Amino acid sequence: MKNIVLTGFMGSGKTEVGRELAHLKGLKLIDVDAEIEKSQNMTISEIFKRFGEQKFREIESKMIERVSRKKNVIIATGGGAAISERNMDALKKTGIVICLTATPQTILQRTGITDDRPLLRVEDPLEKINELMLHRKQFYEKADIMIDTENKTPREVAEEILDKIRNE
Numbered sequence: 001m002k003n004i005v006l007t008g009f010m011g012s013g014k015t016e017v018g019r020e021l022a023h024l025k026g027l028k029l030i031d032v033d034a035e036i037e038k039s040q041n042m043t044i045s046e047i048f049k050r051f052g053e054q055k056f057r058e059i060e061s062k063m064i065e066r067v068s069r070k071k072n073v074i075i076a077t078g079g080g081a082a083i084s085e086r087n088m089d090a091l092k093k094t095g096i097v098i099c100l101t102a103t104p105q106t107i108l109q110r111t112g113i114t115d116d117r118p119l120l121r122v123e124d125p126l127e128k129i130n131e132l133m134l135h136r137k138q139f140y141e142k143a144d145i146m147i148d149t150e151n152k153t154p155r156e157v158a159e160e161i162l163d164k165i166r167n168e
């Protein structure tokens with residue numbers, strides 16, 4: 001079986017849906033951001049603050065290359081990972097790529113609870129979400145399957161993904 005790879009904007013539910021998928025399939029979840037934090041012994045916010053976004057993207061690409069070599073796992077990526085063609089190619093080689101979507105308002109609500117997204121720590125986060133989404137849409141659409149997460153629980157989204165994969 002191919003890996004199941006979750007992409008999509010910050011707050012689209014990748015980690016929570018990844019946990020449900022891992023539970024339903026009895027597979028291991030690899031959360032790329034968590035792996036980066038472990039390997040650098042720093043939070044994502046600290047990496048951004050100390051080294052900047054470009055360095056974070058380099059670390060992220062190396063981690064994606066590493067986790068893409070694994071088999072039979074669920075992989076949850078960070079929201080910016082899909083922008084790089086190199087990342088997407090690596091992930092698609094061993095996995096089926098699912099993009100989770102939600103409206104900017106929902107993203108704002110879901111990400112507002114925590115303060116751990118450096119890119120959204122701006123005066124007008126909704127404007128930033130709209131701007132980033134517009135730019136990233138073309139990259140997210142390269143996923144094999146798109147799933148709308150509006151008004152659905154992570155469990156429902158995970159079940160929908162498994163249905164779609166079965167029918168592919």
Ligand code: S3P
Nearest residue numbers: 009010011033078079080117118
């Ligand atoms: C980012 C998304 C974050 C994290 C970093 C950058 C992005 O992951 O990788 O803050 O560029 O969209 P989540 O999508 O899990 O929040």
